[in-house]
Amino acid sequence: MKFRFAAIAFLLPAFAMAQTSNFSITGQIGKIGQPAKVYIDYSDNGKNHEDSCVVVDGKFTFKGNVSGVTTSRMSFDHQGKGKPHSIYAPNADVVYIYFGKENVSFISKDSLANAQVLGSKIYNEFQAYNAQIGGTIMALTKAVNQEFQSASPEMQKDTTFQKAVDARFLRNIKRREEKQFEFAKANPNSYFALVALSESAGTKVDVARVEPVYKALNADLRNTDMGKELAMRITATTITAVGQQAPQFTQNDVNGKPLSLASLKGKYVLVEFWASWCGPCRAGNPNLVEQYKLYKDKGFEILSVSLDNNKQAWVDAIKKDGLPWLHVSDLKYWNNDVARLYGVRAVPASFLLDKDGKVIGNTLRDESLNAKLAEIFKN
Structure with missing residues (x-):
């Protein structure tokens, strides 16, 4: 574990x-x-x-x-x-x-x-900030791993013990996020307020809660690259909600040719955000391959947006995992323009669009995605 x-x-x-x-x-x-x-x-x-x-x-x-x-x-x-x-x-x-x-x-x-x-x-300011919020994510993760490893082999196999350790870990993470949010509210002129708000906001932003705190931040902070990204993430939460018209984009494919989302109108499209270095993404690829085989001839397409910054690694992963669908990237890593447009700050992430380009799913993965596709293509 x-x-x-x-x-x-x-x-x-x-x-x-x-x-x-x-x-x-x-x-x-x-x-x-x-x-x-x-x-x-x-x-x-x-x-x-x-x-x-x-x-x-x-x-x-x-x-x-x-x-x-x-x-x-x-x-x-x-x-x-x-x-x-x-x-x-x-x-x-x-x-x-x-x-x-x-x-x-x-x-x-x-x-x-x-x-x-x-x-x-x-x-030094970062250390003081961490002292207020309960430590870094890495420190909390290291602590919980040490707790688990220090247990006896018998305890490590005990599901009750595993769940208890996991629950404590999640409580610590939640407590840290709450302290980060309070730090952001109390210190609008500190750049670590922006760090705190960006992290605690997560990938699915509670706009009503986060936006007022964001607007109260020092204007110079809001004008930084991170500040602008957070503003885009706040906006993306609304414009990528179910029922909204998905934001349009164009990026180059593996051959350097531009490919637009608009060109896929008339198909059900899964906009899939991933990267060659993302373990959970790669682990989920076999299921996507299977779903693509089932429905590609019925009007289903996958458009994968890679957050890679190394083209060869990106191309090699596509080949190794046998991903026969469409792929684009600007090779800007976490600063991928489409990822920022869609508010993606964690991968894997995906958005399922209907034939008219409207979002019909933005939290679908594995079994939930499979069930949705089966419902769409049941006839």
Whole structure:
């Protein structure tokens, strides 16, 4: 039993508050050397950046330009096994930090996770914010996994124990979201109010609750890339509701040719948001393949929108999973224009449209999707 989240965009929000400026992130992690590497991913003003650095005698340095405050994922590859291992291995040495136009230092005897972070006012504010809301998602997930792993093998197999651990975990997440919402209301001039509101709003926004708090935020915050994305998510909740005409879009297919949603009018269309790196998406693909086989000759089409940023990975996943339907992407990762238009901040996500392009389902997945398609095509 392992507690995981679907791929969610809140790990890489970005804030653009000022003109481009230099930053540096340096580290002294013991005396570790080759083949160790450190990897960094960060988003600035809607654009994703990544870099890597060989560790020499425990030292590493990253330099670059940011237009304001951003968040970063840094992972330390102690054994030279590559970036994916440094991020996703069970005992991965990975941290998520905010930084701005600053010179940030990581000092530790053994790891990023245990490092003291110096020189960053933004990091200190982030720590204070986390103290108020009950910690990061990663910390809560790590704690519940440790609780489960510390139990005896017999307890781990006990469904009553599993449900109890799961219930506590979900209560902690819910409590954190409530504290985030209160933080956003109480601190309209803090950029972490925007972080808090964006995360607690989720993918299906309660517009009546969230919109007034959003409008009360500092105008500069609302004008950042993250602020604009949240505004689009608030709007998307209304315009993608069942009964609404689905927002139109055009993106390029795998061959670089534009493909429009409008061109599919007259068919039932499943607009499917996914990515090659999304485990739950890939796990659900066999069912979609089966449904497509059943109904493609009866007027059913799937238009998959990928949140990949690597074309080869996208194309390879389509081939490996045997996905014979239509595919588009702008390869902008979480900043995919269609995903933002539809308010998608977690994948998989889908919207089922009727022949006239109206939304007839926006929470359908697996069995619920199968039942809806069977109802539509029963004749």
